[in-house]
């Protein structure tokens with residue numbers, strides 16, 4: 255009885271002006287002239303098969319564990335002299351939870367106004383100043399460098415190149431957002447949010463990571479969690495390079511060959527590879 259009543263309430267809730275909307279409607283809070291809720295996504299959009307598929311993929315990704323913080327702290331569990339984070343936003347989300355003797359943060363403050371970081375500048379300027387001995391000491395070597403700044407392939411590629419100059423031989427370069435679940439998450443333009451991915455954005459970091467997967471000078475893999483946590487190391491044997499394929503870097507090719515292209519592995523498998 256109660257169950258059937260609840261079911262009816264639930265169904266009524268998702269009918270709008272006699273039309274079936276969706277069980278999980280997305281709408282901007284607000285009212286039209288009749289005081290009815292103002293929906294920006296109509297029935298057609300919400301019931302679109304691509305929209306539903308992408309939303310399901312995103313939900314699946316959001317449930318994956320561990321998050322980047324646990325992975326980085328694992329990488330720092332053996333050596334944790336120096337940690338560098340490129341792109342910090344709110345430090346409580348990751349930076350403040352990282353355990354290392356010395357921690358350094360870089361962010362020009364695009365997304366988080368107070369921007370409480372050590373170096374309020376872009377990664378390009380930071381690495382230039384570091385190289386010139388204008389900040390820190392250009393002899394410094396990091397155990398982990400977390401690259402999570404501007405998520406566009408050209409920038410990420412340059413961040414990796416610069417990071418390789420300052421990473422210990424047995425250290426790790428970590429990259430967030432290497433395994434976008436859909437092409438909409440991998441769109442170039444962050445601002446365009448009227449896609450099935452809504453506001454979620456991984457950008458084109460995956461392209462830079464894949465480019466480095468072709469390089470014989472580094473080892474690499476990607477942990478299948480938290481939107482793909484890519485890891486690159488000079489000496490740690492975490493994954494061999496692959497032959498260059500899909501050099502036009504098309505998303506559909508990544509999607510079909512995700513495991514091989516990214517060397518996508520679970521965190522458990524990764525732990526068995528490292529620190530033996």
Ligand SMILES: C[S@@+](CC[C@H](N)C(=O)[O-])C[C@H]1O[C@@H](n2cnc3c(N)ncnc32)[C@H](O)[C@@H]1O
Nearest residue numbers: 341342343347348363364365376377402403404
């Ligand atoms: C995805 S957020 C970082 C999230 C954080 N690392 C975390 O794990 O919670 C990206 C940050 O990169 C910063 N950013 C944007 N362009 C940048 C650049 N060229 N160099 C460094 N950081 C940049 C933004 O200001 C933003 O705070």
